[in-house]
Amino acid sequence: MTLKVLAVDDSKTIRKIVAKAFAPYDCQVIEAENGVEGLAIAGKEKPDLIILDITMPVMTGIEMLAKLKAQPNLKDIPVIMLTAESGKENVINILKMGVKDYIVKPFKGEQLIDRVSRLFTLKPLQSQESEKPKCVSQQGDIIIFTLPERMERHQGPEFDTMFQQTLKGMVDAGQNKIVLDLHKVKEVNMFIVRLIIGIVQHGQKARIKMQAVGTGALASELKGFQETSELVVHETLDAALAAF
Amino acid sequence: MGDIQQLDLKSIAVNSTKQVFQTMLSMPIDVAASASESTISGSRVVGSVGFAGDVMGSIYIHVPGSFAKEMAAAMLGMEPDEIEDDDEVNDVIGEVSNMIGGDLKSRLCDAGFPCQLSIPNITRGTDFQIDTIGWVRHERIGFKKDNQGIVVDVYVKSVA
Numbered sequence: 001m002t003l004k005v006l007a008v009d010d011s012k013t014i015r016k017i018v019a020k021a022f023a024p025y026d027c028q029v030i031e032a033e034n035g036v037e038g039l040a041i042a043g044k045e046k047p048d049l050i051i052l053d054i055t056m057p058v059m060t061g062i063e064m065l066a067k068l069k070a071q072p073n074l075k076d077i078p079v080i081m082l083t084a085e086s087g088k089e090n091v092i093n094i095l096k097m098g099v100k101d102y103i104v105k106p107f108k109g110e111q112l113i114d115r116v117s118r119l120f121t122l123k124p125l126q127s128q129e130s131e132k133p134k135c136v137s138q139q140g141d142i143i144i145f146t147l148p149e150r151m152e153r154h155q156g157p158e159f160d161t162m163f164q165q166t167l168k169g170m171v172d173a174g175q176n177k178i179v180l181d182l183h184k185v186k187e188v189n190m191f192i193v194r195l196i197i198g199i200v201q202h203g204q205k206a207r208i209k210m211q212a213v214g215t216g217a218l219a220s221e222l223k224g225f226q227e228t229s230e231l232v233v234h235e236t237l238d239a240a241l242a243a244f
Numbered sequence: 245m246g247d248i249q250q251l252d253l254k255s256i257a258v259n260s261t262k263q264v265f266q267t268m269l270s271m272p273i274d275v276a277a278s279a280s281e282s283t284i285s286g287s288r289v290v291g292s293v294g295f296a297g298d299v300m301g302s303i304y305i306h307v308p309g310s311f312a313k314e315m316a317a318a319m320l321g322m323e324p325d326e327i328e329d330d331d332e333v334n335d336v337i338g339e340v341s342n343m344i345g346g347d348l349k350s351r352l353c354d355a356g357f358p359c360q361l362s363i364p365n366i367t368r369g370t371d372f373q374i375d376t377i378g379w380v381r382h383e384r385i386g387f388k389k390d391n392q393g394i395v396v397d398v399y400v401k402s403v404a
Contacts, residue, residue, distance in 0.1 A: 010363065011339045013319055013332070020321065055342060057363050084346025085361065087353035105343045106267035153321060190323035 003027040003120055006047035008038035008064065009082065010056040014105075018051055018082075021109030023154055026123040035059025039067055042074055049116065054083040054094075065097050078119055082107070135159070136166050142241055143170055145199075146181040156195050163199045167206045178203065179240045182214035182233070188221050197227040211240040248299060248402050251355060253348070253383045257303070257398050260347035261387060264340055269318040273387045273394060282386025282393035284308050289333065290367040290374065291341030295349045297359025301400035303345045304374060305337065311392040312337055330368070338364035348398065357402070 005027050007018040019029040030045055032038035034056045042050060050068070054061040061081060069075045081094050081102040094102055101115050116122065137144045145166055147159065170176065180199060185192060203210045212233045214222075219233035234240040258275060265273045276282035287309030294302045307315065316336040317324040327333060341364045349361045367374070376382075379399040387394040 011335055011342075013316075013335045013339050016320055055346070055361050055363060084343045085350045085353075086347065087350035089353055089358070090350065105339075105346065106264045108267060153326075189326055191326065 003049065003122065004045060004047045005029045005116075006032060006038065006042055006045065006050045008032045008035065008050065008056070008061065009053035010034055011053070014053065014082070017109055018112065020154065021112045022122075024125055025113075026125055033058075035061060035064030035067075038064050042068060042077065043071070046073075047077060049120065050077055050079045051112070052079050052081050052099075054081060054085060054090075062094070062097070065094070065099065069098055080112075080115060080119075082112075135162055139241060141175055142177045142179060142244060143175060144179045144181050144237070147185055147195075149184040149186055151192070151195070153191050156191060159195060160198050160202075164202055167202055167208060170208060171206055176207065177209045177244050178211075179237065180210055180212040180231075181237060181240075182212055182218055183237070185214065185218060188218055193221060193225065193228075196222065197225060200228050200231055209244060211243045213237050213240045248357065248381060248400055251352070251381070251400075253381060253398050253400065254385060256348055256351050257344070257383060257385055257396050260344045261305075261385070261394075261396050263347075264343045265387075265389070268340065268343070269315055271315070271318055271389055273389045276386035276388045276393065279386055281388050282395050284393045284395060287370050288368070288372075289337050291337040292365045292367070293341045293345030294362040295345065295352070295359040296362070297357065297403070299352055299357040299359050299400055299402050301348075301352075301359075301379070301398065302376065303341065303348060303399075304395075304397040305341050305344060306395040306397070307337065308392055309368070311389070311394075314392075315340065334366045338366055344396070352400075 005022060007015050007029055009015050010033055015031045022029050030041055030047065032041050036059045052061045052065060065079060078100040081099050082105060083102060084105040086104040091102060100119060103111060103115060135146050143166060145163060212231050213236065214233045222228040222231055222233060234243060262273055265271045284306055289307055289309055289312040291305045292302055312333050313324050313327050316327050316333040319336045346361055349359055352359055376399050378401060380401040383398045385396045
């Protein structure tokens with residue numbers, strides 16, 4: 001069952017860090033900006049866990065916690081406080097109010113997951129193979145590795161691993177030609193460029209012959225980097241295949 | 245109640261600032277050897293939080309505008325060119341201020357000066373100074389990260 005987590009923090013940055021920490025697990029993270037919004041969402045969504053900041057405008061985390069504990073249908077939801085204030089009195093007060101745990105900022109996502117793992121069994125998402133994008137196809141003896149139109153930053157390592165697995169399969173099968181199909185990639189930023197650089201370097205290390213397909217803008221961008229300056233980017237897949 | 249003159253504000257601010265940069269931004273910073281190393285010229289972003297109770301005070305964190313964007317990118321796990329607007333930068337600088345201020349507030353409470361922390365404020369500009377008056381203690385600490393300067397100002401006075 002998907003774990004429903006409510007993150008209540010006035011900082012969008014902290015809510016993003018919390019959501020990112022839970023991203024590899026079967027969790028749904030719902031966000032609220034302050035105690036009032038948090039209480040309303042808690043009543044409606046009945047989360048399994050609440051990650052609660054203390055210092056917030058409109059209604060602080062302490063006020064929200066007091067109201068939460070006063071509601072019979074919400075009082076048993078485990079709460080982990082996320083606080084920049086580690087003073088002894090502050091910690092004693094929040095523990096007295098019945099929170100399950102507290103984390104002092106600054107914190108890392110791993111710490112949060114570690115604490116949550118003491119309360120719940122977090123199920124990794126890796127078993128969802130069917131949802132993985134299909135990147136690899138083949139024409140004759142040439143492998144085609146296609147990157148999708150949109151990629152989230154957190155998917156970078158996934159595509160990098162997929163490419164390395166593809167290379168390993170090629171080496172095992174005695175294949176040595178690959179087309180890196182980037183024609184769907186519309187938005188070029190440093191994350192994409194770094195991913196492509198990594199892929200090109202893996203290919204060079206495995207001594208694989210590589211051609212690429214992509215837009216003129218992407219080709220110009222890649223020319224500017226030493227690692228990809230020699231990668232030939234064709235306008236069409238047919239042109240890339242014919243180049244071998 | 246203790247004596248605020250006895251508090252080692254500088255060590256508290258140095259330790260908490262270094263810890264926030266290391267943990268949240270994966271950016272180790274060093275205390276600047278001289279004031280010139282932490283000088284900020286041009287665009288500047290200043291995050292501040294106040295605390296009030298048996299002591300009153302403020303903390304200001306000054307960073308160069310371009311570096312503020314790098315900080316936002318580091319905290320959000322993005323590249324600086326992916327940071328689209330000032331709101332994201334403001335939020336990160338505000339949160340950094342909150343963490344540094346929260347640590348100082350906690351140390352003050354533990355030392356017998358109960359107080360409450362405000363939510364953060366952000367000031368941006370290229371040519372301004374922040375004047376504060378009536379403080380009993382003031383510590384200014386300069387930090388450096390590569391060629392970037394970071395300045396932390398701590399102001400405290402007792403109320404009683």
